[in-house]
């Protein structure tokens with residue numbers, strides 16, 4: 001049996017961040033992923049904010065940044081445009097479009113350089129409690145073997161099976177799981193090359209459609225729906241969107257990506273004796289945008305730091321590990337709760353209401369591009385929004 | 394549960410299965426059928442209709 005201080009299950013952005021910080025804190029760390037290539041296939045539109053990376057201390061690298069963004073275009077169901085670009089406003093919260101396949105690998109490499117041992121194509125199949133540790137059954141090709149760890153960091157993404165093996169309630173309810181689907185396309189004819197586009201309304205019931213530019217004529221063209229809110233599959237919605245959107249009339253797909261995105265916020269409990277849960281597995285996703293790269297890595301960072309402390313103190317109890325819960329909720333918990341309310345409100349709007357909000361937005365001078373600024377403006381133009389969201393801002 | 398051969402192993406079905414019965418390997422999907430309560434949640438969630446009740 002292999003023994004380690006910390007076993008991180010899943011080497012997405014959240015798991016790699018957790019492994020890196022646990023290793024930097026001096027713990028012995030093993031990081032496993034069932035995939036043969038970390039980061040592939042991607043299940044993501046690849047947008048991140050610059051500030052988010054900066055806060056994590058990660059310097060942008062030309063090997064994984066495909067595009068620097070210059071603003072946002074919002075499109076309502078009848079085609080009314082709201083442009084928020086740098087010729088009109090300051091853009092402190094602009095972002096990048098990544099190449100996730102390269103980014104995820106680089107994040108894992110950072111963990112390796114910090115001292116973590118990585119094992120690819122290694123699947124966690126189950127685990128059992130053994131006194132003050134967990135024993136995880138792993139599979140690597142035909143080998144079945146066990147890893148015994150003082151602390152498990154569950155970073156297994158939207159499946160979130162690991163925490164459930166330990167009895168935590170981290171299943172995502174169907175009403176909170178966005179079904180995401182996307183083509184990476186070339187030949188996309190965008191009106192502005194470095195602006196991310198969002199399309200709202202019945203094109204994507206329960207979610208939205210997007211076009212995220214990756215440089216030249218390349219873009220991620222996708223959408224997410226709540227399956228319970230529509231009779232069509234996510235794929236049928238995507239085909240219709242691509243058929244009707246002016247930007248994709250001459251576009252060709254070179255990739256099809258699918259995946260779930262949990263947008264119900266963090267479950268009540270994301271820690272236990274010898275266990276921490278991070279990233280999508282812990283609902284660390286902005287419920288409004290579905291963005292989970294930065295928030296998952298932030299969760300991973302807090303978990304890694306607390307896990308390393310726990311190893312030094314030889315205390316892996318729930319009481320000690322609760323510190324992670326406190327730190328992560330202080331850092332991103334309020335944001336997630338706030339955007340949960342905004343999402344519920346936004347999804348309650350009909351196509352006509354969205355059109356009238358978009359029309360009213362055209363006369364507003366935005367000071368910056370951020371979700372908070374958008375919510376402020378929303379409250380200004382819509383009495384219904386003021387009623388529902390006034391308290392939030 | 395019948396898994397169609399166009400399944401892309403994204404794991405969304407596993408995330409919503411209330412009983413945690415679905416193991417997603419890199420390119421294999423395994424159902425622990427004996428505890429399945431046939432709620433159909435996994436079937437409905439799949440973005441590309443790759444599941445069918447057997």
Ligand SMILES: Cc1cc2nc3c(=O)[nH]c(=O)nc-3n(C[C@H](O)[C@H](O)[C@H](O)COP(=O)(O)OP(=O)(O)OC[C@H]3O[C@@H](n4cnc5c(N)ncnc54)[C@H](O)[C@@H]3O)c2cc1C
Pocket residue numbers: 009010011012013014015032033034035038039043044045046047048122123124125155156157158159180181182222224258259260261278279280281285290291292293294296
């Ligand atoms: C269509 C779509 C578009 C999105 N667009 C964006 C976006 O533009 N910006 C953004 O910020 N976020 C976006 N997201 C969300 C983002 O992709 C996730 O929040 C992010 O990947 C979460 O990171 P993670 O490390 O928690 O999980 P993941 O990236 O899912 O990583 C989990 C890892 O665990 C591994 N694993 C799972 N189970 C096991 C096991 N039993 N044993 C071993 N390994 C295991 C998996 O192979 C995987 O590598 C999008 C999501 C979807 C579906």
Ligand code: SF4
Pocket residue numbers: 258399400401402403404405406407417422438439440441442443444
């Ligand atoms: S949700 Fe569909 S595509 Fe994804 S793993 Fe399940 S059956 Fe396969």
Ligand code: SF4
Pocket residue numbers: 409410411412413414415424428429430431432433434435436
């Ligand atoms: S039908 Fe329900 S219980 Fe059975 S595998 Fe699907 S989601 Fe799980």
